[in-house]
Amino acid sequence: MSLSDSLKERWGLNEKQWGNLKGATVATLVTDLVLMVPMMIAIMFVADLIGDNQYDFDLDPWAYVAICIVLMLVTGVVYVYEYNRCFFDVYQESRNVRTGMAERMRKVPLSFFAKKDPTDLTVRMMGDVTVQETALSHWIPALIASLVFTTVIGVMILVWSPLIGLAIVWPIPVAFLMVFLSAGRQKRENRRKMEKMEAVTEMIQESLECSADLKANDATAPYLKRLAGKLDEVEGAEVRSELTMTLFVVGGQLVLKLGIATTAIAGAVLLSEGTIPLMVYIAALIMVGSMYNPINIALQNLSAILMAEDHCERIQEINDIGMQTGSESFDPGSYDIAFENVGFSYDGGRTVLEDVSFIARQGEVTALVGPSGEGKSTVARLATRFWDVDRGRITLGGVDISTVDPETLMGSYSIVFQDVVLFNTTVMENIRIGRKGATDEEVLSAAEAAMCDEFVSALPEGYGTVIGENGGKLSGGERQRISIARAILKDAPVIIMDEATASLDTESESRVQKALSRLVVGKTVLIIAHRMRTVEEADKIVVLSGGKVAEEGSPSDLKESGGLFSRMVELQNGSDAWSLRGHR
């Protein structure tokens, strides 16, 4: 593998980024070259002023003015060029990298989000890409440019005067070596810092999401104490990381300072011997200072680049996730859902579904029941390809859904979950999410069918009312009806409802039921419920137990057969009579 390939792989760069890096490096080299010209002119000017014969350039003062004007123009042009290469190109590609990551998020299986915390994803997309961007646009080009110049100038001085050359050059490799050798340590500290920060971000996120629960359980004070502890840890890790970095970088920079001293001494010796004229001595002193300036920065850059590798790795991790792919044309003859010997476990853990087979037919309501934790929601997630099965297969209208692009497949489904996600916009727009581009009339008629009218008319601005962050102003039943209106608007051939009415009181449940009955006509309906009352009108009941289908049949058959279903019905009829006055 060539050096460039190994670099590309290490940094996870695409061709465009690699090209941009080369462009930015060339631009930085050119800029640095142009910036060195004033120094040379200054040396010439001083030489002319002193009037030393050996080093006289005899330029007209006006020539210096002309040179300065030309130089200013050239510098301007070069700056624009550098700006375009280093900022514009690189930043534009960063945008592409970010949108690429976001695109990927659309195609990765949901299992990915179960493992990764959303804050972590945000940090990767924003923070880590920014670090990579700065490395590509600044740190690496600047480091390469300064290395190139230092080598060229260093060799030139060494050839011209080995003693002065040595006096100037010796600290440079020493300083770089110091930073380079400390890289492992710096990386470790940096990683620790990132881990601690991640933990805190997660905790803050969690506290925001669960603030009501924390208050209800009187757990706010201990929680804050724990948070303060974590923040202290972050502070400690941050200080250590900065200190390690500073220690080695500043150490390297101090070594450079020694170079000025050795140059002054070596030059003084040569001057007193008469080997070099005063002019050369002055030139050497000017040179040593301006040679070390870029190296000071290069040392910081080197340290930053070594650190940036970790950030690039985190971006790479996202780009390496397998995407769910499939055909984008999907036109099945019917919409029967069939599970064929499906086996599944989350992340290779406990087997949730062992061997599940059943058919949910188009035009029928199929109810999936079973004790909590038996994998009913899992069945819904697999049917919609939120996750992919481990064994067996699932077909929709005879087509294996693992061959269909997830977004295309989703076009055939309306899903009503127990938790309805609402957005902080108007009721109208919240319903329109069901079908982008639906007219106001269509939205209103779906809302009416879903029995939204009665509560919406009581809102201050009707359908134009903004319903607050995640619909905080609405009750559970109201939110549920909005989500049903979405499903009615979408009018997909398959409806999946996971505990859609589980959290509702009896009155709103009956309203939601009514709305649902309008939604389901002529469709494939898979309904998951643990209230037996809800499923008694289903055409077919599938009882899930022990990762398998324990019973299957019409509600009346199953009740008569005296199996698991009938026992569940009895149990619940009993619990309906439960009262606050105590156990019967």
Ligand SMILES: Nc1ncnc2c1ncn2[C@@H]1O[C@H](COP(=O)(O)OP(=O)(O)O)[C@@H](O)[C@H]1O
């Ligand atoms: N994202 C997940 N990662 C790991 N395990 C999960 C996940 N979701 C559910 N489970 C586990 O899978 C089992 C079935 O869950 P679920 O399908 O939600 O059951 P049900 O809906 O029947 O109550 C449970 O043991 C649950 O702990």
Ligand SMILES: [Mg+2]
């Ligand atoms: Mg569930």
